[in-house]
Amino acid sequence: MEKIIHITDAEKFKKELSDEIYERLKGTIPRKWLRSSEVCEMLGISYSVLQQARIAGDIPAAKLSTGTWLYPYDGVVEALEAKTTGGRTGKL
Template sequence: MDVHVLSNQELERFKRELLDEIRSMLSQSTDESTAKQWLRSAEVRKMLGISPGTLQNLRVNGTLPYRKIGGSMFYARQDIERMMKGGCANG
């Protein structure tokens, strides 16, 4: 397994590029009034183009709030959009 150490600058650049792509995808999504208010994990991963592990990290570190109902996790669309705009989704 190759290991490549990234500098802080490279990580920051990757973060900016990733957020720009996600913002672009969100802006192309359907009109908010017709869009679902709550999304399941799979829908969020598909919408953001992220892995299950990345979504878990967003939950664990408090970046993206969620509600667990039964065995399913749900995410508010407005929290996802707020996170992508760079604001804290927790308020």
């Protein structure tokens, strides 16, 4: 016996499968860009300290046309490592 699949059923299945794959991969792929709040949380610093570090050039950043600042994950890690010396930390 032949089964007929309607387009709406196929589209629903595609959406469910896509959502499931996204949920499973969400935590495994590191994000390339971070928002200010994520950097502050990651480093345990306030927004004003992050702003000072950005202005001083200690942390690389890009400003979107919307006014949102984004920080490259690798740049944040490198800035943190550059301020860490022999168990003593420099000011970020």
